[in-house]
Amino acid sequence: MKKPASRSLIALSTSALALPGIAEADAPPLTSSLSYKISNYQEDDLSREQVPFGELERYDIDVHQFQFVSPLGRDYALFINANHENMSGASPWFSTAGSNGQPVINMSGASGIYDSRSEVSLGVRYYGARGNIGGAIGYSEENDYRAKYVSMSGSRNFNNDLTTLTVSLSHSDDSIFPSDAERFNRVRHENKQASSVAVSLSQVLNPVASFQTALSLTGQSGYLSDPYKLQDSRPDEKTQIAFSNSLRYFFIEADGALQSDYRYYRDDFGIRSHTLDLSWFQNVTRSFKIVPMLRYYSQSAADFYTSIDDFLKPLSESQSSDYRLSAFGAVSGGLSLVADFGGWSATLTAERYVANEKYSAFTVAQPSPGLVQFTRLSLGVDYAF
Amino acid sequence: MPAKMRLILSSITLALLAACSQVQPWERGYLAKQEMAWDSDPLERALNDHIFFSKEASSGGNTAAGGGCGCN
Numbered sequence: 001m002k003k004p005a006s007r008s009l010i011a012l013s014t015s016a017l018a019l020p021g022i023a024e025a026d027a028p029p030l031t032s033s034l035s036y037k038i039s040n041y042q043e044d045d046l047s048r049e050q051v052p053f054g055e056l057e058r059y060d061i062d063v064h065q066f067q068f069v070s071p072l073g074r075d076y077a078l079f080i081n082a083n084h085e086n087m088s089g090a091s092p093w094f095s096t097a098g099s100n101g102q103p104v105i106n107m108s109g110a111s112g113i114y115d116s117r118s119e120v121s122l123g124v125r126y127y128g129a130r131g132n133i134g135g136a137i138g139y140s141e142e143n144d145y146r147a148k149y150v151s152m153s154g155s156r157n158f159n160n161d162l163t164t165l166t167v168s169l170s171h172s173d174d175s176i177f178p179s180d181a182e183r184f185n186r187v188r189h190e191n192k193q194a195s196s197v198a199v200s201l202s203q204v205l206n207p208v209a210s211f212q213t214a215l216s217l218t219g220q221s222g223y224l225s226d227p228y229k230l231q232d233s234r235p236d237e238k239t240q241i242a243f244s245n246s247l248r249y250f251f252i253e254a255d256g257a258l259q260s261d262y263r264y265y266r267d268d269f270g271i272r273s274h275t276l277d278l279s280w281f282q283n284v285t286r287s288f289k290i291v292p293m294l295r296y297y298s299q300s301a302a303d304f305y306t307s308i309d310d311f312l313k314p315l316s317e318s319q320s321s322d323y324r325l326s327a328f329g330a331v332s333g334g335l336s337l338v339a340d341f342g343g344w345s346a347t348l349t350a351e352r353y354v355a356n357e358k359y360s361a362f363t364v365a366q367p368s369p370g371l372v373q374f375t376r377l378s379l380g381v382d383y384a385f
Numbered sequence: 386m387p388a389k390m391r392l393i394l395s396s397i398t399l400a401l402l403a404a405c406s407q408v409q410p411w412e413r414g415y416l417a418k419q420e421m422a423w424d425s426d427p428l429e430r431a432l433n434d435h436i437f438f439s440k441e442a443s444s445g446g447n448t449a450a451g452g453g454c455g456c457n
Contacts, residue, residue: 037428041436063435065428081431117454145455162408174453192453200447202423207412212423214447242445246423250415257420265443273443281420289420299442324442336429349429355440372440380428 026157028077028127032070037347037380039063043089044373046105052098055107058372059089072124079123079136086116092370094230094309095321103307103321103369108228117142121149131156131164147174162204170196178227192222200244208250216242225320231309232320234302240267256282269325270303274361291336293351298329300362307366323370329359334376347380423447 043058063085070078093108118141125134133154140147153168172194178186200214218240225234244263251258261277279293302325304318313319334351353374357367408416419425438444439456 035428037432039432063432065432067428083431140454142455145453147453160407161410172453176455194453196445198445198447204408204413204416207408208415210416210421212447216445216447218445240443240445242443244446246447248416248421248423250418250421252415257418259420259425263443263446265445267442269442271442273441275443281425297437297441297443302442324440330441347426347429353440374440376436378429378432380426 026127026129026132026161028071028075028125029069030071031384032068033382033384035065035067035069035380035382037063037065037378039065039376039378041374041376044375046107046370049104050369051105051107053106055090057089059087059091061085061087075127077125077127077134079121079125081119081121081123081138083119084116086114088114091228092321092323093228095307095369097308103366105370115143117145123151144177144179145174146177147172149173164202166198166200166202168196168198168200170194174222176223176227181227186227187223190223190227192220192224194218194220208252210248212244212246214242214244214246216240216244218242226322229320229322231311231313231315232322233315233318234304234320235269235318238267238269240265254282256280265299270301271299271325272362273297273299287340289336289338289340291338293332293334293336295332296329296359297332298359298361299327301325301327301365305366307368321368321370323368323372326357326366326368326371327360327362327364328355328357328368328371329361330355330371331359343384345382347378347382349376349378349380351376351378 040060040062042060045056045058048056064083066082068080072078090107090113092105094106095103096106098104119138121136121138123134123136125132131154135150135152138149149170149172151168151170153166155164155166157164174192174194176190176192177188180186181188196216196218198214198216200212202210202212204210220238220240222236224236224238226232242263242265244261247258247260249258259277259279259281263275265271265273265275274297276296277293279291282290284290302320304320305325306319306321307326309321310319330353332351332353334349336347336349338347339345353376355371355373357364357371415421424430435454439454
């Protein structure tokens with residue numbers, strides 16, 4: 001005869017299932033939470049060698065993020081996100097050959113650019129016995145750009161909840177209406193659409209490790225050029241594929257956890273990239289953590305990237321001197337301090353990002369003089385009630 | 386899907402199946418810690434996604450994308 005499970009074993013199992021990480025896939029949050037994060041990141045000024053005339057100052061951006069999460073009854077949860085950001089500064093406008101034949105940048109915004117972006121999204125999720133399903137709608141507005149988007153995702157647990165399959169879909173419908181369009185002969189009003197599908201598979205490997213692999217496919221169509229660049233013409237279709245792998249590993253002796261994420265990306269603009277993110281969560285006391293982070297990124301150039309704009313080339317042929325389409329590498333490092341006081345927690349983060357063609361894992365045929373470096377500071381506060 | 390991608394996906398699936406053991410619910414305490422979550426700080430992840438989207442050509446990852454921006 002089968003021996004009945006002991007009461008203590010049942011109690012222990014029930015407690016374990018109620019832990020937030022385990023219950024995450026199948027149950028709404030147990031409490032409501034309110035989060036706020038304020039961040040500032042400032043791009044380094046360019047040098048007079050890179051920009052012979054005009055502004056050297058690049059963007060300075062303040063970001064405010066809010067999130068409210070609450071259980072709705074026994075099986076549902078509500079998610080509300082709101083963001084607001086203010087930016088000022090200047091960005092590369094076009095690129096020409098300098099006196100030594102090397103590319104130099106001409107900046108936009110002789111008197112500076114000022115813009116702001118506000119975004120709000122609302123989501124609801126249902127949690128069932130073997131998984132969850134939910135959706136969200138969002139709206140984002142800038143002085144010259146508007147995005148409306150919708151997303152849906154569902155997860156199903158298998159294999160005693162050790163394996164989770166997640167499928168997500170999203171669609172965004174964006175409008176572009178550049179400032180000073182008549183004055184600078186820019187497009188007046190354009191649209192673009194983006195649709196994505198992503199599939200991920202998560203697997204618990206053992207009591208201290210889990211692994212996730214994911215594939216996402218995004219199709220974009222419409223006006224994909226940068227209306228503020230003087231000679232920028234890109235194809236009006238783009239397909240992007242990202243293949244991601246993540247590992248979480250808890251080191252019991254060290255009382256710390258490793259988060260490791262790698263992504264391979266490619267698109268039909270000709271860009272391929274590698275991204276490696278590593279974070280180490282070191283528990284110092286029960287309520288204090290130190291989190292050093294390191295990220296490496298490298299991409300190849302778009303097929304139509306040029307470091308010096310060719311103004312004789314018709315706009316019907318693709319070309320762009322946007323530094324984001326050049327081949328480069330970027331290294332960023334940061335440190336977060338996390339303090340947890342019961343229902344309250346606070347996180348202070350500092351990060352430094354440096355992009356340089358010398359860090360590239362790909363061939364750099366035409367280095368861009370406009371690569372960016374920035375420093376970010378963030379302070380986040382979370383309150384659970 | 387290219388043959389190379391199919392091979393990589395199949396290899397990962399096989400490696401996962403070979404590596405995993407039956408972990409009982411009461412053995413999942415470490416896995417339940419916040420730092421072991423796939424998305425342990427959603428606001429930090431959203432901020433990073435937005436910043437890197439505006440500085441680099443790559444985007445996309447474990448979930449479907451949200452709305453775009455006029456990040457110039």
